[in-house]
Amino acid sequence: MNINIIYALAKRQLWLTVDVPEGSTIQDAIDRSGILTQCPDIDLEQQKVGVFGKVSALNTVLADGDRVEIYRPLIADPKAMKGRAKTETVATTTQS
Incomplete structure (x- = not known):
């Protein structure tokens, strides 16, 4: 079986194809x-x-034909970043 392994870094992406026997796992x-x-x-x-x-x-x-993706860890909490973006928008708007 042909399986693609994907890992995206900030400045480059790796896309590897590997041949594995039937019954193989992600690991x-x-x-x-x-x-x-x-x-x-x-x-x-x-x-x-x-x-x-x-x-x-x-x-x-x-x-x-499966595509295995390895996800990078989050650097920041998306909910915290969303709240921060709203706060910055309000601060910018009120300073004008």
């Missing part, structure tokens, strides 16, 4: 791809993974 495909050697910052105990945008467990069995 198997990631290990076989060599991406953990290319990107030693990947920590699968902390980072989430998914298949075609759906968060999945490392023991999820893959199908031919």
Whole structure:
């Protein structure tokens, strides 16, 4: 089975294709791809993974043609950033 492994960094994206046997899991495909050697910052105990945008467990069995995505950790809480953006907009508007 052909599986794509995707990892997007701030300045580059990695798109690897790996051939794995039937019944392989996300963990198997990631290990076989060599991406953990290319990107030693990947920590699968902390980072989430998914298949075609759906968060999945490392023991999820893959199908031919699946795209495994390794998600980077969030740097900031999206809810906090949204609230901060609103506060900055109000402050800018009232200062005018």
